[in-house]
Structure formats: C-alpha cells, structure tokens
Amino acid sequence: MDSPxxxxxxxxxxxxxLPVNHVLRLRSLSHHLRRSLSTPHFxxxxxxxxxxxxxxxxxESREPPSSVAFRCVHTEAHSDQPVISWGDSFKYSYPNARIWNSCDGLILFSISDKSFFAFNPSTRDRQLLRHIPPLCRSEDRKYSLLLGLGFDALVDEYKVAGAVVYWGDYRDDSFVFCSSLNNSRLINKRFEYAVAVEYSPGTSVNGVLYWLVERHAGDWGFEARPPPVIVYFDFAANVFVEMAAQLPYEPDxxxxxxxxxxxxxxxxxxxxxxxEGWGLQVEVWELGKCGDMDVWVRLFxxxxxxxxVFRTLxxxxxxxEGEVIMAVDRKRLVVYNLKERTHRLLFCHPEVKQIWGKPDGFEVAVYVESLVSPRSASKGYGAITEHSSTGTSGASLFSISLFLFGLRLIYVLVFIAYVMGFACLLCGIGTFTNSLACGSKPTTKKIASPKP
Structure with missing residues (x-):
C-alpha cells in the first residue's frame, strides 16, 4: 500500500x-495494513x-475430566466444515457454566456465579469481567439472575446489564446493576418484577436488551397465571422499562x-x-410495524x-435458502424447511452422563463474525464514526510511505558509505603490509650542508 x-x-x-481470518492475515502483511485494518471504523x-x-x-459442559468446550456451527449450506470444534477452553468442568447472549460478535458466558467472560469466538480473544457483583447462593437465600450484553449508543460502550432478584423474604434485597466491560459499575436497588427461572439471559436486538419477567402476585387482575411481561433495559436511565406492545393472554x-x-x-x-389426545405446537411471533404502532405478527x-418430534423447540x-435452524430438546440442531415441513440433522449432542443435576444437553448462541475486541470495547468500537476522524486516509498513508522510503534511502546511503570506507581502509592496510614483506626501505635524500 506504499502507492495505492x-x-x-x-x-x-x-x-x-472478507472473513475475519482473512483480515487477520492481511494485518500481518505490512505495518500499513495493520494500522488501517485495526481502526474502530474498520x-x-x-x-x-x-x-x-x-x-x-x-x-458444552461435560463430566470430569472433560471440560467446558465451544463448537462453531456454520449456517451456510456450502460450508466445507459445518461443525468445527475449538477444543477445551478451560481446565475443569463447571456445573453452572452457561451462555447468556451475544452482541456484535461478542458472547457473554460464565463458568460460575462469580466468573463472567466476554468472548469473541472469531478472534479467540476473551476478557474476564471484574465488575459484575459477586453472588452467593444458599439454601435460605435463593435468587434469579437476569444478565445480558448490550450496547449503549449514547456513550459508545458495550455494557453488561441485569438484575438480581431474591426470592421470598429477601425480595427487598433485589437490585439492578449495569457495568461496562472494563470500567466501574452502577447499582440501583429497584426491581419491581418477579422471575420464574433461576437464570434469565437477555436477548439483544441492535444492542437493546430484552427479558421476559412477571408481575408479582396481586399486581394483576387474573385468577390464573398471567402472560409474562416484556421489558428492556434503558441504558440512559439505568432502569427496566415495559414494552408498549405486550403479549395477549392465552391460557393454553x-x-x-x-x-x-x-x-x-x-x-x-x-x-x-x-x-383428541394431547398435542403440542410451537408458534413464533415477530414484532412488526403497523403504522406507528408495534404489533405481533405470526411468522410460522x-x-x-x-x-x-420434540418437547422443547x-x-x-x-x-x-429460507430454512430455519432450530435447537431441539437441547440435544440436536436441525434445519427445518417451512414449505415442505421437512427437516435434516445438522448437529447431535453425544449422549453423556448427567452431571450435578443439570439437564443433559448443550447451550447455543447465535453470533456474527466480527473484529470487536472484548479488551478494548469500552469506546470506539460501538458507533460508526466518520472515516476522516478515525481511519487513516489515503493521503496520510502516502505521507507515511514517503517518509519511510526516505528513511530507507538514508539507511542505504549510510550503509554504502560505511562499506566504501571500510574497503578503502582494507586497501591501505594491504599496501602497507606488502611493502614490509618486500623489505623495501624508505628512501631519504641527503641535503648538503652549506659551505662556510
């Protein structure tokens, strides 16, 4: 790129x-490519x-001596390697290891209630998150954990947000927290909803985090259990907000x-x-627009x-090609054809012994390849900025190239002068040595003294 x-x-x-692995190879070709392909803009x-x-x-988290491991599954039909194993990522197995969600190519996962990581599977780079509040579960002090990785567009930062919801008599101890990947955290002790599961991962849509929660008993007018409430996290106010378009009540x-x-x-x-008998069907509803209003439209x-045949889907x-990849019973990945109502197997989890009372199977997250680094995702990698302010322009690259060419030319000239001087010195030493070897004596001319 000296003369583009x-x-x-x-x-x-x-x-x-280009794919990430090709970009990483291009970075190693020259200093100019590394500089221009490592900017936040790119x-x-x-x-x-x-x-x-x-x-x-x-x-996957399997029984010891196996360990927590990642696998990558390509969704393209023309992929030569649909399933790629990355090997064991940790030395030991962990009963509470789980994937939470993904955002812009970064995956949030944990190996315990105290160790959380942001991981880029495309570059294999990961960062331990040190600002998530430490949690301690006991028999008389149980809680539900809401957690997700999102993007705060106002300050151009990736952030981890969530809530710790204690059960029973400890309900008043529930709190909301939000922290960047490598900065301080904020804790606000206000959470007005209940959570029916112990672990509730957030769902990131364009950096906004969504959860399914429930209202506390006595807060609704239904005799039966009401439908869940969809809330999202407002990064500007650091609070949970209910969506305007909620789910209709359907008892079945x-x-x-x-x-x-x-x-x-x-x-x-x-x-x-x-x-007749008992059956099961899964309906998928998509959030769409009807004018200025958000409405739910049945997708398939x-x-x-x-x-x-499934229990959970x-x-x-x-x-x-318009087919849908689905996780079936946490053990299989299938590709489902909506028109023909047929499917084919993409990946099958091996049958292993159930560990620590945790359901057998795998957890899966959808991500995209990206160059976003979890170690430098605090600022600069979030928002699209003007290329003139963040990238390296063609003129600046040409100036740098010209400067480097001048340095190289000076270096070559100095080296040539050094070699020529050293050669002259060797020639002089050789001439003097030859004269000594031949026994020649230096001639002297006698000067006659003047007569008186």
Missing part, C-alpha cells in the same frame, strides 16, 4: 467483506457486512421464550393443543409429530 492504485475507502470496503464497517452471516456457538400457552430472527425480536410460544408454526436463525 485504489482510493483508501474502496480498499477498506473490499477488505471489510471494525464497525466489517461488522456491517457480516450481519447476515450467522454462526452458532455451542457451549405454557412456555414463552425470546429469540431474534431476521434482526427482529420474536416470541416463541409453546402451546398445548386440545382435542411447527406442529409436534408432523415431521419433527427454539428457533435460532434463518439460512440463506
């Missing part, structure tokens, strides 16, 4: 369409082109879940079918027993 034939913006746009430009290329990260829906499909927030409803339905992402 194309403008710098065009070169960066071309490089931003990281966000690269991320923008990779949003449609989904990957699946499978998180016994389980809800939040997922992201086609870049939109979706709700997965497990519905028990009434009639999967009926148990038609071509796929979680849609993960769409493929390029």
């Amino acid at each position: 034939l194309l403008p710098e913006d065009i070169l960066l746009d071309i490089f931003s369409r 990281a966000r430009l690269h991320l923008r082109h990779q949003l449609r290329r989904r990957r699946l990260a499978i998180f 829906v016994y389980e809800y879940d939040l997922v992201v499909l086609r870049g939109s927030l979706c709700v997965v409803c497990h519905r028990g079918l009434q009639g 339905v999967v009926i148990n027993g038609e071509s796929l 979680k849609p993960l992402c769409f493929t390029e």
Whole structure:
C-alpha cells in the first residue's frame, strides 16, 4: 500500500467483506495494513457486512475430566466444515457454566456465579469481567439472575446489564446493576418484577436488551397465571422499562421464550393443543410495524409429530435458502424447511452422563463474525464514526510511505558509505603490509650542508 492504485475507502470496503481470518492475515502483511485494518471504523464497517452471516456457538459442559468446550456451527449450506470444534477452553468442568447472549460478535458466558467472560469466538480473544457483583447462593437465600450484553449508543460502550432478584423474604434485597466491560459499575436497588427461572439471559436486538419477567402476585387482575411481561433495559436511565406492545393472554400457552430472527425480536410460544389426545405446537411471533404502532405478527408454526418430534423447540436463525435452524430438546440442531415441513440433522449432542443435576444437553448462541475486541470495547468500537476522524486516509498513508522510503534511502546511503570506507581502509592496510614483506626501505635524500 506504499502507492495505492485504489482510493483508501474502496480498499477498506473490499477488505471489510472478507472473513475475519482473512483480515487477520492481511494485518500481518505490512505495518500499513495493520494500522488501517485495526481502526474502530474498520471494525464497525466489517461488522456491517457480516450481519447476515450467522454462526452458532455451542457451549458444552461435560463430566470430569472433560471440560467446558465451544463448537462453531456454520449456517451456510456450502460450508466445507459445518461443525468445527475449538477444543477445551478451560481446565475443569463447571456445573453452572452457561451462555447468556451475544452482541456484535461478542458472547457473554460464565463458568460460575462469580466468573463472567466476554468472548469473541472469531478472534479467540476473551476478557474476564471484574465488575459484575459477586453472588452467593444458599439454601435460605435463593435468587434469579437476569444478565445480558448490550450496547449503549449514547456513550459508545458495550455494557453488561441485569438484575438480581431474591426470592421470598429477601425480595427487598433485589437490585439492578449495569457495568461496562472494563470500567466501574452502577447499582440501583429497584426491581419491581418477579422471575420464574433461576437464570434469565437477555436477548439483544441492535444492542437493546430484552427479558421476559412477571408481575408479582396481586399486581394483576387474573385468577390464573398471567402472560409474562416484556421489558428492556434503558441504558440512559439505568432502569427496566415495559414494552408498549405486550403479549395477549392465552391460557393454553405454557412456555414463552425470546429469540431474534431476521434482526427482529420474536416470541416463541409453546402451546398445548386440545382435542383428541394431547398435542403440542410451537408458534413464533415477530414484532412488526403497523403504522406507528408495534404489533405481533405470526411468522410460522411447527406442529409436534408432523415431521419433527420434540418437547422443547427454539428457533435460532434463518439460512440463506429460507430454512430455519432450530435447537431441539437441547440435544440436536436441525434445519427445518417451512414449505415442505421437512427437516435434516445438522448437529447431535453425544449422549453423556448427567452431571450435578443439570439437564443433559448443550447451550447455543447465535453470533456474527466480527473484529470487536472484548479488551478494548469500552469506546470506539460501538458507533460508526466518520472515516476522516478515525481511519487513516489515503493521503496520510502516502505521507507515511514517503517518509519511510526516505528513511530507507538514508539507511542505504549510510550503509554504502560505511562499506566504501571500510574497503578503502582494507586497501591501505594491504599496501602497507606488502611493502614490509618486500623489505623495501624508505628512501631519504641527503641535503648538503652549506659551505662556510
């Protein structure tokens, strides 16, 4: 890139369409490429082109002496290696290891209630998060943990937000917290909802974190259990806010879940079918727009027993051919064809012994390839900034190249002068040595003294 034939913006746009491993190789070619391909602007430009290329990260925690391990599953049909194992990531097994969510290529996971990590599976870079409040679970002091990784666009930072919701008599001890990846945290002791599960991962849509929660008993007018409430975390005010478009009350829906499909927030409803015998179907509703209002539109339905037998079903992402990749019973990944209602197996979890009372299976998160580093994600990698202020322009690259060329030329001239001087010195020493070897004596001329 000493004399670029194309403008710098065009070169960066071309490089931003390459996979991460190709970009990392380009960085090692020259100092100029490393400098221009390591800017925050290029990281966000690269991320923008990779949003449609989904990957699946499978998180497994097996019985000792095995350990916590990641697997990468490609969603493209033309991939030569649909499943790639990254090997064991930790030395020991952990009963509470889990994936929480992903945001812009970063995956939030934990190996215990005290050790949380931000991990980029594309670059294998990870960062221990030291500012999440330490938690301690006991028999008489139980809690639910809401946690997710999102992006605060106001301050251009990736942040971890959530809440610790204590049960029973310790309900007043519940609190909300928010912290950046490598900065201080904020704690606010106000959380007005209940959580039915021990661990509730957040769902990130364009950096905004969403959860399913419940109102406390006595806060609703239903005799039966009401539908969950969808809340999101407001990074500006550091509080949880209810969405305007809530779920309708349907008594035959016994389980809800939040997922992201086609870049939109979706709700997965497990519905028990009434009639002859007992059946099950899964409905997926997508959050859409009707004018200025948010409405829920049914996206598709999967009926148990038609071509796929399941107890739990979680849609993960769409493929390029319009099929849906789903996690079935935490043990299988299948590719489901919505038109033909057929499926094919993508990945199957091996049968292993159940450990520590934890359900057998795997956890999975959908992510995109990115160059965002968890070690430097506090500022600069979040927002798209002008290239003139963050990137290295073509003129500046040419100036740097010209300066380096001048230094190289000076170095070459000095080296040539040094070699020539050393050669002259050797020639002089050789001549003097030859004269001594021949026995020649220096001639002297006698000067006659003047007569008186």
